[in-house]
Amino acid sequence: MATPRDDAQEVLPDPLATEPEFLVGVDGPLPTPQIPKGRRAAATFIFLTVALDMLAMGMIAPVLPRLITNFLNGDTVNAAQMLGIFGTLFAAMQFFFSPVLGSLSDRFGRRPVVLLSNFGLGFDYMLMAWAPALDWLFVGRVISGLTASSIPTAMAYMADVTPREKRAAAFGMLNAAFGMGFVLGPALGGVLGNVNPRLPFWVAGGLSLINGMYGLFILPESLAKEHRSPFSWKRANPVGSLSLLSRNRVLLGIAGLLLLGYIAQQSLMNVYVIYADYRYHWTDRTVGLSLALVGIFSGVYGALLVKPVVAWLGERKAMVLGFVGGAVGYSMFGLSATGVLFWAAIPFLNMMSFAWPSAQSIMSHEIGPSEQGQLQGAVNSLRGIAGLFGPGLFTYVFSKSIGLHAPVQLPGTPFFLAAAMLVAGLGLMIVIRQTRTT
Template sequence: MSILHPKRRRAAIAFIFVTAVLDILAMGLVIPVLPALIEEFAGSGASAGIWNGAFVAMWAGMQFLASPVIGSLSDRYGRRPVILISCAGLSIDWLLMALAPNLWWLAVGRLLGGVTSSSFTAIYAYMADITAPEDRARAYGLIGAAFSGGFVLGPVVGGFLGELGPRAPFWAAAALSGVAFLYGLFILPESLAPENRTAFSWRRANPLGAMTLLRRHVELTGLATVNFLLYFSHHVFSAVFVLYAMHRYGWGPREVGLLLAAVGAIDMVVQGMVVGPVTKRLGDRRTMLVGLGFGAVGIAMMGWAPTGWMFALAMLPNSLWGLAMPTLQALMTRQVGDDEQGQLQGANNSVASIAGVMSPLFFGWIYSVSIGQGAWIPHPGMAFFMAAVVLALAGVVGWRVGRKAELSHGTG
């Protein structure tokens, strides 16, 4: 663990929180306008759909490739330079997209964005450096709350800025990332002591090499499997939620936007204020299992809900899903040394990226065969039922390996 003075540690945690908010806010700003900009370049809605899907895959693919490299570089050179360079790179990326004259330059921006936003591997590793193992679940909960806060504010502000023009949110995003860079340049201390650094190796930094860390022993492999299943099930929302809400409940953009804002606000409360007290009472493993269990129940209720109000009510048990990710991260950080935290977070991000590519394709296909005439599975909520099964499976795996992980480090 870092030897930062308590006052500097508090300042560092505040910086990480602010940086995460600014970065996610910047990403959220462009959500309402990026599809419209793509359609402007593509010339038709049908072509825009294909390009938009391709852009999502590009971003996830670059996350898969870059995350282990970013994590390993932070293990070698420290977290601070990696985070600062990534913030500066994000600002340049948003400027490039604001000025993009055609789809190909916009695609270059998405590729660059996938690399620079991989800085979250270093951010998670930074938090592991400066917090004791028993406090990491709460620390990761704060990062999760920052993500939620950014996604609540980002699309709302981006929608208003989009009224000024489709490129205005990109300029604002560039400014926010630039502010994060300057803030860190003057405030952020280094968290990784020189004696805890490890030599950079392409063998460990490539995605497949990084995965060898996750295969080190059965507990870490099992927890990585939980991580994959958690992300896989979560992408049911990005894959089919909007289409499902329109088809089954007749919701429009306003209803969808309001629900997403409410979800983000609730998730911010759960991860920012609930994770800490619950983990102190139950421990990381039990808290993770509670989160996975309530998440599975909530998603199943969404697939069953015959009305929009019942779907909205299902968000309440589902919101406790937010207990799972920070506690899972905390359990995993205990399985590796200080000099491997960056590599671990890079490997985790690569696992999440694989899920981000596979899951939307899977749930999109399930949804397509569950609606309309001649549907193979005549129930529009089947994608949510399948996601609930995947999350329940994550709970079973977590129950089996979580206890071993805790016992191996004397935290049972």
């Protein structure tokens, strides 16, 4: 298998474009990024990288809460609170290091950042598999938050190699990669977790290391040297990175929508498993299969429906459709007294797959090629901000809605709160549109 050649830095015009296109930035027209010379396997590898990363993360999703519960001798309430702390810690690492890695990729290229993160994630999962106590599991979560910060670089890679008008579809395909990872990940993690709760960590670590080794041979660089920008701590720190999002009204408005959506999404990441265990008494296998169904719909929407829906409705209306579907899905989760309505809510919830790529495509149009890494780092910092508040918020709300001392016995409260946030996002979208048309 051949290694990436030095001429991977050379660029050719987009073969799909019939005439030059330009981005409009605050400083005037910016030339559209050109496609790096090399095989189509470059973009395909990024797709596979995201899918394998999410496969590894999905494998540990059904077993991490239960492993924490085992360390706490079966105390569900304390386990929910500790799970919130773990989630907050993971998000804090994402918040601080996503803009750093994004800016480093703008300076040194996407390839080294993606590969180093793959190897780091693999060794980290093995550390968590070995962890003899909750403290070691805690350390592993810190490292995983750092190493998982490569996802924005993968997004920037796709922005590098995709024409402007096709970015929503490209980001949709990456969302499909997320879904494909979760199709197999949770199901496989649930099955392996029934054998041994640590086994999914070992397998996830091995997959990440294999993925990194594969990338050493197949992944060329996507960012040409003339499009690289000097590294600056002023831009790489979270505050400096987020300042990019305040550059104009479009970026700022979409950033606000994404933040609300990301906070709402924390209810799934931090309450889903423990909620299903508490309310429906599902096994690891059932939880894994339900998460796999989430991944199936996410993959189908991302791979097959994002492109035609965006072409039909446009990016802004596709975002509205996604937020409406997400609010309906979260509400159904909260209302479901049995698992039947819970399962039926999944197709509605996954309509958010239309919102994420549309938002990122709109934002990527507003900046030039030398800042795509910084933009994706800033977007991931929004996820980090959501993660700083979301895990503690939703697990606290859940812990206060169950148990003997709960003011109101309403286990679905976290999902009702998530639905309310998406409704608020719809209101913000209307205000932004009215402001832009006056």
